[in-house]
Structure formats: C-alpha cells, structure tokens
Amino acid sequence: MSTPRTIAVLTTAAMLVCGLAAPAHAAGATLTVNIAQPFRPVTHAASGGLYGLAENSRPADSTLLPIKVNSLTQPAPGVGQRPNGQPPGGDSLLVSPQATRVGAGEFIRMPDIYPDFPYRWVSWNDWLAKVNTMVNARLSATAVSNVIGWELWNEPDYTWNTAAAGNFNDGWVRTFQAVRALDTLTPIVGPSTAVYNRSWMQSFLTTARNTGTLPDIICWHELSNPTRIAADIADYRNLESSLGISPRRISINEYAATSEVDVPGRIASYVAKLERGGVESAHRAFWYEYGTMNGLVVNNSQPTGTWWLYKWYGDMAGNMLTTSTTTTTGLDGFASYDGTRKIVNVVFGNEAGTNTVNLTGLQALGASVRVTLLSTPSNGRFTAVTAPTTVSATTRTVGNGQLSVSVPNMSATSAYQLLVEPASGVPAYQQRYEAENASVFRAARLSATSASGGGYVGRIDNTGTPRTDSYVDFVVNVPTARAYTMTVGYANGTGATATQGLAYNGGAWSTVSYPPTAGWGQFGATISATLTLKAGYNVIRLAKGSPYFAGGTGYAELDYIQLT
Incomplete structure (x- = not known):
C-alpha cells in the first residue's frame, strides 16, 4: 500500500489509519522489561526500508x-517505476554496492519494471519477457551477493488486473515457474499483500502448496494499525500449520502509514510489535522520495528525529528482551541486554503524560546503576536533529534486581531511550560482537550453551555462486584509527583445519585458519588476526564464499569477534 500512489489516495489512507489507531493519551501506563527473559538475538530486524537507497550513494x-x-526492498533492474512523479531510481543492482558496504540484504521487487502504480498490465508475453530480462540481468551481475529474494509481485490484492491477467494465484504459479526456470537458488518472496487477510492468504497458500510454488519468505504489509501485528502473525502461523506447510520466514516489507512513518513514538510501537512477533525483517514504508532511507535522512547526511530511534536500535547488542505493556494502543517499547558490557537499552514511546518503565532481573548490574533517559522529537522528515535530548542522568539503587523509572511529561509523538548500566561504568566502546547479531547471509543463527551470549552462526557454506555463498558481516565501531587484534571464537568439528576469507571495508582478502576443536557447537577455541581499522564504523567480513574471494575450505562455526 505504501508503494507510490497519488497524494489524494495517500491522504485518505492516512486519515483512515489515524481514525483507527490514534495513540492513547491517558497517563499512567507501564512498560515492563524482563532482563532475565531474552527471546532472540539482536538482529535489527525492523531496521529496513522500501526504496531506502538511491543511486550515487544516497543517503550517505x-x-x-x-x-x-x-x-531493503529495491526496484527491479531496469526500474521503470516513477513514484509520485519522480524519475525512476533505486535500481537494486545499481545500489547493491552501497547496500553491501553497510551490511544490508535486498529483495528485488519485480513489478517495479512498470512505470505506473497501480501497475498497468500489458500482456503475459510482455510480463514473461520482462521476467527473463530481470533475472538474466541479476545472473550477469556476478559481483552482487546481497540479493536475498525475488519479490514476484506487490500488493496483488490491490494491483493485480484479474480481468486482463487472470486469477492471481494462477499468475503467481506461472511467474514462480518462470523465475525458477532461470534461477533455482534465490529465495522467492510473496504474496506481499497490502493487508493480511486470512481467506485471501488461505486461497493463495493452498494453490502454492498444491503446485509446489510456496514462497520461501512469506510477506505482507502492516500499514494501518500496529495493534494488528501480533494477531496477524499468530493467525498466519495457525493457517500455515493447518495446511501442513512448514514454517516460513516472515517479512513485513512495508510498515507504517504516511501519518506515522516520521513519528518516532509511533515507530517505537511498530518495532516493538514486529520484534515481539519474531519477523525476520521489516521495512519502513515508502511514501515520498528516494534516497532518504524513507525520511530518516535530510540533505543526504543529516539525521532527522526518527533517525535517532533507529540509531538507538542500531546500538543494541546481545539479546532482545521480553517487554509487556499495560495498554493495547499506547505505550510500547523494545529492549536489549548486552551481557558483555552489562548494558540494558530500552526504546519506547507512543504515550503522553507520566508513565513508568519497570525493569526486573537486574542482579548482574550490581546494587547501584546509572540511569540515563534521552528523547527524540517528531520534527518531520525535513528537519535535522543533530542530537537527542538528555532528559535526566541519575544514579539509582537496585532492590532485589528491580528498578522502577518514572518518565514524566512524555509526548506521544516523541521516542525515548532508557539506558541502565553499572554505576562503576562500562567499557568505552563495544569490543565483543556476537556473530548472531551480525549481518548473516545464507547461514544459520543457532544456539548453544557454550556459545558467548548463547548464540552462534553455523551452516556457513559456499558453492561458487554469489546467490548461495555464505558470509557474515560485522559492523563495528572503534574510537581511534590503529591496528586492532581481532580474536575470533569458533568451533570446527571436521577433525581438520578449515579456512575462511577475511576482508574489511572492501579491502584485500586474506585467509584465516581454524584448527579442529572438540566438536560442533562446542565453543571456547579462538584464533587471532591483526586489522588496521579507521576511526568510527568499519565492516568486517568472514566468508566461506564471496565475490573476489576464491573460497574457503572445510567448515567452521562463528561465535564472536573481539577487538582489542
């Protein structure tokens, strides 16, 4: 639904959304965060965007x-889509180098080969010829390794021309088979409906199951009301099970309406519910212009108020924590715990007045903690916000592992960050990066009691094609430019030395070797390498296979990297 429409339609949709799901304004809501109940690794699942990037490295x-x-969800190679009268842009293959530099995967939205929205169907001969052209363009781009799915259509419940093209389910089968005839490896994403509708989804899944054309990643959009998210995901899981379909990965690759997407408090509610729902990925909806990460960046390099919410999200490490709220339409938030630095990071909003954050399970932080409260305003997509506002910074006593923090004078449109750390202080910068928190391409996040943080990345493989090669990208942030020792925690149960490629910031490849260990999923062994990093953000890749790297040997599982 957030794919380009006329402004009149967007405004009407936004008004409907506002009427259905306005934030509550009654004071006295409570958000509870349980540090003792992590529910999955931090993956920044909802930090994605539809048409987030434009050519020429926009935004920076x-x-x-x-x-x-x-x-990201980006338009097809040779994009014709002209959103809101803009020239075509955001070609998935052309923006791939930048997406790769920042550790992001891409869905390719195939119908964006058409210039208009809703799409204007021509004929099946025309469409299948376009499918062949798009897939062959991707196959020829042998240096592109970050494509994680083909999105066969967009919002078929709104844009599919049944009168001209026939029943969508039959069209899905025909398009699926055309893609698979050329590319048997890249995951397929769908049906990408504008809204979740059980009967529509049941019909689609039944046909896809019976014809062997089930998508690898199930996708729909959540644009009308974040309170629907939990029920929609639960209903889909029940439907999937009832049809005998193995669990699919879920992507909500458009979320938030025009009236919500630039409102940090409202976005906090979306992210909380998407994380709680266990989605693999979620993308901010596109309503306006290319090259701004959907309104997070102004003038190519300046953050807006909503950017800071995603910066707080990006700072999360370790595991996501269980959160609950006393209101269904107002206050909500998401949280993480980095056990190596003992930092609790809570991001919340969507409520006015004086509200409370209750934290339990804080024993590991000690009897005295430093509590910092920040806020970021809803100043829109064209106003730069150079820094969040520090609301308060206090030292508090923890009793029985519990702490209650009152947050007065909240604005329902602002977002807030609550940081809780040991009063004795935390390391000046993050040194340990868990593999399961990194950008993982075509490998698996797994769990083991001996793993640092309880998680690791395994099933790292390569087959000589960028469509299936496995690698892990660590986005790290260091205070000074100098040489760092990188220690890698790993397991190798093959009985022989395994190798992987190591590169950082797009530089030259070297090879790291992993001697055999006691067994798979049994951690404690380490190897080390020296890296010369620049001050600030760097991207470190460990790969079994990757463009410009000949390929690793044997098998190794990754637990963490540590920079000292």
Missing part, C-alpha cells in the same frame, strides 16, 4: 552504518 554511508540496516 555515514547515516546508514549506525542504524545497522537489516535489509
């Missing part, structure tokens, strides 16, 4: 690296 890398962009 410096604005993208801090927010840890998870993934």
